[in-house]
Amino acid sequence: MSEKxxxxxxxxxxxxxxxxxxxxYPHDGSTVATLHAATAADVDEAVQCAERARQQPSWAGLKRHxxxxxxxRIAAGIRERGEELAQLQRLDNGKPIKETRALVASAAGTFQFFxxxxxxxxxxxxxxRGDYFTLSAHEPLGVVGAITPWNSPIASEAQKLAPALAAGCAVVFKPAExxxxxxxxxxxxxxxxxxxxxxxxxxxxxGSIVGDALVKHPLIKRIAFTGGTTVGLGIARxxxxxxxxxxxxxxxxxxxxxxxxxxxxxxxxGVLYGIFSSSGESCIAGSRAFVHESVYAEFKARLLAGVKALRVGDPSSESTQMGPLVNPGHRASVERYVQLGLDEGGQLLAGGVRPEGAQFERGSYYTPTVIEGLSNSTRMCQEEIFGPVLALLPWRDEADLVAQxxxxxxxxASGIWTRDYKTAWRLGQALQTGTVWVNTYKVFSVSTPFGGVKMSGTGREKGRLxxxxxxxxKSWYWGLNESPMPWATA
Structure with missing residues (x-):
């Protein structure tokens, strides 16, 4: 039954x-909730209210402790409602329940850390450096905007809300529609x-209504955005x-x-987890696997056996590893990319179809997919698919590998699997990514900054700073001189 x-x-x-x-609900297309969308007028009302509220002693007057x-108390409140929130997150975007529990726990940990x-x-x-002392202090920016994605809402929102509140700001949220x-x-x-x-x-x-009005509003002093590169470029402009x-x-x-x-x-x-957890709907998904030619055949055989054993199904089941994609439109986009990869000369090794069975008929399900035989220059290896699709590529020469x-x-992000710490360090330094995982993948700590380079973005979230x-x-200079300034008294 849907909720208002x-x-x-x-x-x-x-x-x-x-x-x-x-x-x-991506599992069966049933209505989870109904609500009203905001308008540009709502944005202005919320921002104006936030600007007034942030200056009141009840907020501006609080000491840091x-x-x-x-x-x-927010962290405690999340933990108290942990299972309820995990189930609501499951209904929101179709992630398996074990994964949504981890996201809720992450959100609580984020508030605790900040x-x-x-x-x-x-x-x-x-x-x-003179007859004065100097002080560098930090003051809250004011009202800030937070725009969050649909793939991991509660974690993304906590990573923006917690530091903003800690700094003394007010926050206007624009969650994914x-x-x-x-x-x-x-x-x-x-x-x-x-x-x-x-x-x-x-x-x-x-986003075209609420997000646009939020970014343009003159009282918004900062935007924290997680989402697609095209929208991010528009926000930057x-x-x-x-x-x-x-x-x-x-x-x-x-x-x-x-x-x-x-x-x-x-x-x-690690490669299975990196690309197929979250059904591949992850900005950090390890979607290009470069495997040394000497172990390529064995790795491929093991990988395909692992893909075959993955449990795709109802997100409410404790045993499910992969749930549905977020909606039929997004599944259609993933399917177009797979067909593009085949048209570009790729060979389908696994998946590439919708799973069969009555339990999948109403949901936006797609099988974990592996394609080999593609050049790194093909569109399927260059463009973000945001789905459970892995390109498998052999490599021989390290310099060529890094270039690719x-x-x-x-x-x-990037991942490296090796027993040699020197190799890991050398490759990690050469890779142009914001995060390098060595002999692990897709693990996070709120204490460690996260962000990208190139078209993966600017700025960092998380971390003490x-x-x-x-x-x-704000810089302060506090005069200690006993006599008036000599220039004015000469």
């Missing part, structure tokens, strides 16, 4: 003023934890007109390298 949702907008729980729409206490970072954050007394639930629930938990009314608003709806800072976590076409000396048990498991890995507009992304630095 309201959102937190300008300090009140209410319907946004745009048209009503429905969200659907007091803000930290609120963040700790609570600690907030309370222990120190400004700097800089070395004096088809997955608004997690932002709404986080706002509810934050309100219950003591965040004052107006500090957080959630505006569901279309608009932000440039305002000289507004942004963090843009965009697309990827991440290479994973299997060296001749790799532990194949670990490498096969870097021959891509993206630079988000992530709070500073939401601040403006």
């Amino acid at each position: 949702l309201q959102t937190l907008l300008a300090g009140r729980w209410r319907d946004a003023s745009g048209p009503e729409y429905a969200t659907e 007091e803000r930290a206490a609120i963040l700790h 609570a600690a970072a907030c309370e222990t954050w120190e400004d700097q007394l800089t070395p004096s 088809i997955t608004p639930r997690m932002a709404i629930e986080l706002a509810r938990i934050a309100q219950q934890a003591g965040v004052p009314d107006g500090i957080i608003s959630v505006l569901p709806g279309k 608009l932000a440039a007109e305002k000289l507004m800072p942004t963090s843009l976590e965009l697309g990827g076409k991440s290479p994973t390298i299997v060296c001749a000396d790799a532990d194949l048990d670990h490498a096969v498991a 890995c870097n021959d891509n507009v993206f630079g988000l 992530g709070i500073l992304e939401y601040t403006a630095q």
Whole structure:
């Protein structure tokens, strides 16, 4: 049975003023919730309210340890509702329940980390070079906008909301139109934890309406965006007109390298996880696997056996490893890319079809797919598919390998499988990516900054200094001289 949702907008729980729409469960296409989309007028109301609320003593007057206490309560609130939130996330985007539980736990950990970072954050007394002392301090930017994707909402939203609140900012959220639930629930938990009314608003709806109005609004002082590269470039252009800072976590076409000396048990498991977990709907998916020719045949045989054993099915099942894609339109896009790869000369080794059976008929399911025989220059190896599709490529020469890995507009992540630490270090330094995983893949720590290079984006999220992304630095000079300035008294 579907649920009617309201959102937190300008300090009140209410319907946004745009048209009503429905969200659907990717497993069977059933309606999960109905809610109203926001409008440009809603954006202005939310931002204006946030600007007033952030200046009130109930927020601006809080000391850092007091803000930290609120963040700790948000973390506790997420954990208290952990299973409920995981089930809601499953319904929102079709991820398997084990994965959504991990995302909820990650969100709680993010608030806990930034609570600690907030309370222990120190400004700097800089070395004096005259008859004065100098201080470098950081102040909240003001009202910031957060635009989040549909593939891992609660984790992405926590990574933006937690440091922004820690810095003392107000936040206006624009969640993905088809997955608004997690932002709404986080706002509810934050309100219950003591965040004052107006500090957080959630505006569901279309990016072309809500996102555009949010980025352009003169009171928005920063945009944190996770999503597609094309949209990110549009945000960067608009932000440039305002000289507004942004963090843009965009697309990827991440290479994973299997060296001749790799532990194949670990490498096969890691490559499978890197591309097929989350049904490949991940910016960091290891979608290009470069395997040394001396182990290529054995690796391929093991990989295909592993693909065959993957459990595709109902996201509510504890045993499911791969759920459906987010909707039929996205599945159709993945199918077009697979056909393109075959047209470009690739050979289909596994998958490439919709799974058969009554349990799959109403959902947006697609089988894990492996293609070999492609050149790295083909579109299928150059463009982000955002689905469970792996290109398998042999390599022989290390210099050529590095050139192929870097021959891509993206630079988000990479993986290396080798027993030789010198090889790992050498390759990792040569790869043009923001993250390098060695003998592991797709593991994260909130304490470690994350972001990309090239067309994979700018700025970093997470890490102790992530709070500073939401601040403006102010320098202080405090005179200690006993006599008036000599220039004016000469």
